[in-house]
Amino acid sequence: MANGQIEWQIDIAHASPGKFKKFSGKYRREYVSLFANLDKIMGLLRAGQRLGSFQVGFFRPEGQGVYRIGQTGVPSAKESRLYVFPEEHGHVMYVLNIGTKEGQSDDINEAHRIAKGLKPKTGQ
Amino acid sequence: MNTKFNNVADAAAQLAEDPSVSAEVQTEVLFSTMVSVLLNMRVAKGLTQEDVAKCMECDPSKISRLEAGNDRQLRWMDIVGYARALKVEMSVIFDDSGLPAAERIKHCVFRIDEDLEKLGALAKELGGEDQITKEIDRFYRQVLFNFLARFKKNSEKLGAVLRISAETKAGCVLVDAGAERKRPLELEAAAKG
Numbered sequence: 655m656a657n658g659q660i661e662w663q664i665d666i667a668h669a670s671p672g673k674f675k676k677f678s679g680k681y682r683r684e685y686v687s688l689f690a691n692l693d694k695i696m697g698l699l700r701a702g703q704r705l706g707s708f709q710v711g712f713f714r715p716e717g718q719g720v721y722r723i724g725q726t727g728v729p730s731a732k733e734s735r736l737y738v739f740p741e742e743h744g745h746v747m748y749v750l751n752i753g754t755k756e757g758q759s760d761d762i763n764e765a766h767r768i769a770k771g772l773k774p775k776t777g778q
Numbered sequence: 779m780n781t782k783f784n785n786v787a788d789a790a791a792q793l794a795e796d797p798s799v800s801a802e803v804q805t806e807v808l809f810s811t812m813v814s815v816l817l818n819m820r821v822a823k824g825l826t827q828e829d830v831a832k833c834m835e836c837d838p839s840k841i842s843r844l845e846a847g848n849d850r851q852l853r854w855m856d857i858v859g860y861a862r863a864l865k866v867e868m869s870v871i872f873d874d875s876g877l878p879a880a881e882r883i884k885h886c887v888f889r890i891d892e893d894l895e896k897l898g899a900l901a902k903e904l905g906g907e908d909q910i911t912k913e914i915d916r917f918y919r920q921v922l923f924n925f926l927a928r929f930k931k932n933s934e935k936l937g938a939v940l941r942i943s944a945e946t947k948a949g950c951v952l953v954d955a956g957a958e959r960k961r962p963l964e965l966e967a968a969a970k971g
Contacts, residue, residue: 661784663782663783663784664782664783664784664785664786664789665781665782665783666781666782666783666789666792666793667781667782669793671792671793671795674793674794675793675794675795675796678790678793678794678796678799679794682802685790685794685799686790686799686802686803686806687806687848689786689787689789689790689803689806690786690803690806690807690810690848691846692786693785693786693787693803693807693810693814694810694813694814694817694845696786697814697817697818698817698818698821701818701821701822703821703822708821709826709827710817710821710827710845711827711838711839711841711842711843711845711846712842712845712846724846725846726842726843726846726847746782749789749793
C-alpha cells in the first residue's frame with residue numbers, strides 16, 4: 655500500500671491480442687473510452703473499495719466473477735464492452751475479452767471459459 | 779512479452795499492438811479527472827446513483843451516463859448538482875499565470891488566510907470542556923503546528939527568492955482579503971500551544 659492506496663495490477667496474459675488489435679483498429683474511440691472507464695474502476699479498487707460494495711452503471715457482473723465495462727460516453731459510438739475478472743485477493747485485474755453489443759453472448763461465454771481457468775489459481 | 783501493468787494505458791497499447799494508444803488512453807483518463815473525483819466521492823460516501831439522481835431531480839440513467847463519460851461532456855450545473863447531492867462544498871480557484879509573481883503570492887496568502895479562518899471556525903464549533911472536545915482541541919493544535927512548520931519552511935524559501943526583509947519574515951505577514959492590515963503570528967507561542 656502506498657499513499658493509502660492499494661496496489662492493483664492489470665494482467666493481459668489471458669486476453670487474445672488479435673481480437674483487441676482488430677477492435678482497436680475498427681472502433682478506436684470506443685476502445686480508448688473502455689480503458690478509461692477501466693481506469694475509473696481501478697481508482698475505486700485502489701482506494702480500498704470492495705467489489706459488490708459499490709454500484710456503478712458501466713461496471714456490471716456477468717456471473718462467474720466476470721464483470722463487463724461499458725462505454726456510453728462516446729457520441730454516436732458502437733456500444734462496446736470490455737470483459738474483466740477482478741481478483742481481489744491478489745489485487746489483479748485480468749483483462750479477458752472485448753466486443754460489441756451484437757456479439758456479447760459469445761463474448762461472455764468466452765470470458766467465462768477463461769475465468770474458469772483462472773479460478774483455481776486465484777482461489778475464487 | 780510483459781503481461782502485467784500498473785496503468786491501463788500501457789495495457790491497452792500492448793493489447794492493441796499500437797504504442798500510440800497509450801497516449802490516447804492517458805489523455806482520455808486526464809479528461810475524465812473530474813468525473814473520477816465525483817464517482818470516487820459518491821462511492822466513498824456509500825451513496826447510490828439513485829440517491830444522487832433523487833437529489834438532482836433527474837433520472838438515474840443520467841448519473842450513469844455522466845459517470846461513464848468524460849469531463850468534456852460534463853455541464854457546470856451537473857457538477858454543482860452532483861456535489862450538492864454528496865453534501866460536498868465546492869470551490870473554484872482561478873490562478874492567472876499572467877499576473878506578476880507578487881500578485882499571485884498575495885492571492886495564495888489570501889487563500890491561506892481564508893483556510894485559517896475556516897479552521898478557527900471549525901475549532902470554535904466544537905467548544906466545550908469535556909474530554910472529547912479537549913482531544914479534538916489537541917488535534918487542532920497539532921494541525922496548526924504542522925501548518926505553521928510548513929508555513930515557516932515555505933516562508934524561508936520565499937524569503938530566499940524574494941528577499942523578504944527580516945522584520946517581515948519574523949512577523950509572518952498574513953494579508954487579510956478585506957484590508958491591508960498586517961497580523962503577526964507568534965510562531966513559537968502558537969506551536970507550544
